[in-house]
Amino acid sequence: MSLGSKIKKLRDREGIQQKDFAKKIGVSNVVLSRYESDERKPDYDTLQKIADYFEVTTDYLLGREEKKYPAWGDEAEFEDWVNDPTVDKFYKEFKESPEERKKALLAVWEILKTQNNNK
Structure with missing residues (x-):
């Protein structure tokens, strides 16, 4: 391509x-x-x-490499994730949110990740 x-x-x-x-x-x-x-x-x-x-x-x-996203291990998995309508909706809403709301959401995410690690 x-x-x-x-x-x-x-x-x-x-x-x-x-x-x-x-x-x-x-x-x-x-x-x-x-x-x-x-x-x-x-x-x-x-x-x-x-x-x-x-x-x-x-x-x-x-065209020097096939992988678009170097930090992601499996490009097919990434493509599935990116094309998920829920993820798309979340991304668009997050991108358009005020900075204060973004910071709050990221703080909630950090809490959720910590709770998940304790199980």
């Missing part, structure tokens, strides 16, 4: 429009379109912004 098709696939999966994603990584919509059609390659800084936004490695984007 080419760099451009990977960028487009990740963008589509994230549900972000081309113009909005272009703005987030600091390029014009036309430039992003050329990346996605493999007519142009991003410079290093832009490639890093793309990787950071999608939380993948630059090596994955460049």
